[in-house]
Amino acid sequence: MSNSTHRPDIFAGPDEEAMNSRLNWLRAGVLGANDGIVSIAAMLVGVAAATTDLKVIIITAVAGIVAGALSMGVGEFVSVSAQRDAEEALLDRERVWQRARPQWELEQLVRLNMDTGMSEATARAAAQEQMAKDPLDIHARMHLGIDPDELTNPWAAGVASIIAFTVGGLTPLLTTTLPPASLRIPLTFVLVIIALAITGYISAMVAKSPRIKAVLRNMAGGTVAMVITYGIGTLVGTAV
Numbered sequence: 001m002s003n004s005t006h007r008p009d010i011f012a013g014p015d016e017e018a019m020n021s022r023l024n025w026l027r028a029g030v031l032g033a034n035d036g037i038v039s040i041a042a043m044l045v046g047v048a049a050a051t052t053d054l055k056v057i058i059i060t061a062v063a064g065i066v067a068g069a070l071s072m073g074v075g076e077f078v079s080v081s082a083q084r085d086a087e088e089a090l091l092d093r094e095r096v097w098q099r100a101r102p103q104w105e106l107e108q109l110v111r112l113n114m115d116t117g118m119s120e121a122t123a124r125a126a127a128q129e130q131m132a133k134d135p136l137d138i139h140a141r142m143h144l145g146i147d148p149d150e151l152t153n154p155w156a157a158g159v160a161s162i163i164a165f166t167v168g169g170l171t172p173l174l175t176t177t178l179p180p181a182s183l184r185i186p187l188t189f190v191l192v193i194i195a196l197a198i199t200g201y202i203s204a205m206v207a208k209s210p211r212i213k214a215v216l217r218n219m220a221g222g223t224v225a226m227v228i229t230y231g232i233g234t235l236v237g238t239a240v
């Protein structure tokens, strides 16, 4: 949640802040979808290389999507929870300090302001204004580097990853089950590479990094994964 009143930032107005937070979710979603596409596609290309039995392919896909989505969701939940616990513990400690030693905290803020290039007089005047407004908030930002309005919710992060992974994994599930047997593997390669180009493009857009490079890297990574499991699936399929 962002509170526009205490952030007169000339570069990021309230609208842009809300968008940044949406972009964070977009990035998490794209990563989850990417993971679902690559891992399930690689797995299914391997299985489809060994068998044309639809029942086997579907069971493998469903098991893989459920296992991957849950493991990704739990992992995301655990890591965001740990981060959030640490941030909340820091905020609690800061809250205690504000009560126990307000003068010391003021001096700390004066130092932090001076580090940004202010003279001591300006830094002190600024610190007094900052402390009068919202001491915990300004200390969280200046001293802990935490935005208390932007703590991530572990449940939302976990559920978003589960949904994103499942949606990603559905692409190769459809391409390895719907077409006739001879088209399954080539069609999966083509559609997965297109899907990876899209997720690579979106993630580069979100990160404001070079798009062509991200798209090519993402397509190459997924292709390598599929080629390797296709090779292994062929070997195992002929050996068994």
Ligand SMILES: [Zn+2]
Pocket (backbone or CB within 6 Å): 094, 097, 105, 108, 139, 143
């Ligand atoms: Zn402090």
